[in-house]
Amino acid sequence: MPTEINVRVLLKSRPTGFPVEDDFEVVESPIPQPQQGEILLESMWLSLDPYMRGRMNDAKSYAPSVDIGEPMVGGAVAKVVESRSPLFNPGDIVEGRFGWQSYAISNGIAVRKVDESLAPVQTAVGVLGMPGLTAYFGFLDVCDPTPGDTVVVSAASGAVGQIVGQIAKIMGCKVIGTVGSEPKAKFIVEELGFDYAINYKTSDVAQSLDNLCPEGIDVYFDNVGGIVTDAVMDRINIGARIAICGQISQYNLKTPDLAPRNLGLLTRSQAKMEGFLVFAYESRYDEGIARMAAWIKEGKLKYKEDVVIGLKNAPKTFIGMLNGENFGKTLIKVAE
Ligand SMILES: NC(=O)c1ccc[n+]([C@@H]2O[C@H](COP(=O)([O-])OP(=O)(O)OC[C@H]3O[C@@H](n4cnc5c(N)ncnc54)[C@H](OP(=O)(O)O)[C@@H]3O)[C@@H](O)[C@H]2O)c1
Known part of the structure; x- marks a missing residue:
């Protein structure tokens, strides 16, 4: 049996706008004991x-809110330290x-054994877990790419975006990523093989798209919404496919942005825009992981x-990740 205490991060208050550290509370408590049929996880x-x-909001969504x-x-990768299952x-x-806790009890429902032979275990919450599967199914299923398509992906160096862009290259597409810094722009082109990057914080996105893809855009994988999406929408081709994966530019607004007014562009281009949730593909996760x-x-x-670490x-x-301070998939290393 482990002898350490259980460190837990609780929701202390519901933020308005950007969360602050004071919306959370770090507490220490005894390690819980598993009952019959349960496992103790570190x-x-x-x-x-x-x-x-x-x-963190008390609002209707596809999943329940966290209670104060x-x-x-x-999601976490954990080691079974005691099993009564x-x-x-x-x-x-x-x-x-x-x-967000160092020890947890589970009844085993929705718990997946990690195949340690595939890649380092933390990839089970990264490229071979929820974000990677979001990229895989969102791009291949919702965007239905064909070789030669011009693809734009936003938040392109992040957990989902970096995988979308690379799968698009594997599929023979031309790929442009939008990012929020020069190191991220350099990384997606030089390390990941994207064709071009646009720093949306320092460039005119519309002008850059005109320069980099005068042929127009066939696929847009949207992680951000807002000004980047406005610029892309104006340049979609006939039959374009737009996957609404996320809208992070909107998540911390105190007053919601106006609803999109440019949806006529879908009519003009006979294009498809589809929102999706990765969980809809649960029965096919093994295919994506393999x-x-x-x-x-x-x-x-x-x-x-x-x-x-910690x-x-x-x-x-x-909070830093919501602000773009992360560079790649954000992970907390809890323990060895
Ligand atoms: N539909 C689904 O099932 C599903 C599943 C997983 C994730 N998602 C969504 O996918 C998106 C990406 O998630 P992720 O885990 O890969 O996160 P991530 O890209 O690793 O991290 C978030 C990134 O968003 C960018 N960002 C923050 N504020 C922005 C703004 N105002 N405008 C433009 N970009 C901004 C920042 O990158 P820059 O420095 O480049 O700005 C930041 O690094 C999110 O919208 C998330 O909600 C959806």
């Missing part, structure tokens, strides 16, 4: 993701929604992680 890696901002005083929700053994490495793991082994798919650093790291 968290190794916590994934920090933009959807968590929505869980409860641990923040989150016939399905798991001590030492198993698993992935599931274990929250294919991306093979691409990683063949050197065709790279992944960049941004690792911060669960107590989760609140400030999460």
Whole structure:
């Protein structure tokens, strides 16, 4: 049995606008005891993701809000330290929604054993987990790419965007990524093989798109919304496909932006715009994991992680990620 205490990060208050560290509370409590049929988990890696901002609100969504005083929700990779379930053994490495805490109890439902032979275990919440699968199914299924398509992806160096752009290159597309800094722009082109990058903070996105893809845009994988999306929409081709994966530019606004007024561009271009959730593809996760793991082994798919050590650093790291301070998939290394 472990002897340490359980560090937990609770939701203390619901933010208006950008969250602040004081919206969270770090507490220490005894390690919980598993009952019959349950397992005790020691968290190794916590994934920090933009959807968590929505869980801090008391608003209708596709998943319930976190209650005040409860641990923040989150996907994690953990080690089974005690098992009272016939399905798991001590030492198993698993992935599931274990929250922002160093120890968790689970009844095993929605817990997936991690195949340690595929890649380092933390990829089970990264490229071979929720964000990577979002990229895989969102791009291949929703965007239905064909070789030669011109593809634009926003938040292109992030957990989802970096994978979308590389899959688009594997599929023979021309790929342009939008990012918020010069190092990110350099990285997606020089390291990941995107054709071009646009720094939306320092360039005129519309002018840059005109220069880089005068032929127009066939596919847009949207992670951000706002001004980047406005500029892309004006340049979509006939039959374009637009996947609304996320709208991070809107998540922390105190007053919502106006609803889109440029939807007539879809009519003119006979284009398709579709919102999707990765969870709809759960029955096909194994397919996505196997294919991306093979691409990683063949050197065709790279992944960049941004690792911060220590669960107590989760609140400030999460806020930083919403601000664009992360460079790659945001992870908290909880324990060895
Ligand atoms: N539909 C689904 O099932 C699903 C699943 C997973 C994720 N998502 C969505 O996918 C998107 C990306 O998630 P992720 O985990 O890959 O996050 P991420 O890209 O690793 O991190 C978030 C990034 O968003 C960018 N950003 C922040 N504010 C912005 C703004 N105002 N305008 C433009 N960009 C801004 C920042 O990058 P820059 O420095 O480049 O600005 C930041 O690094 C999010 O919208 C998320 O909600 C959807």
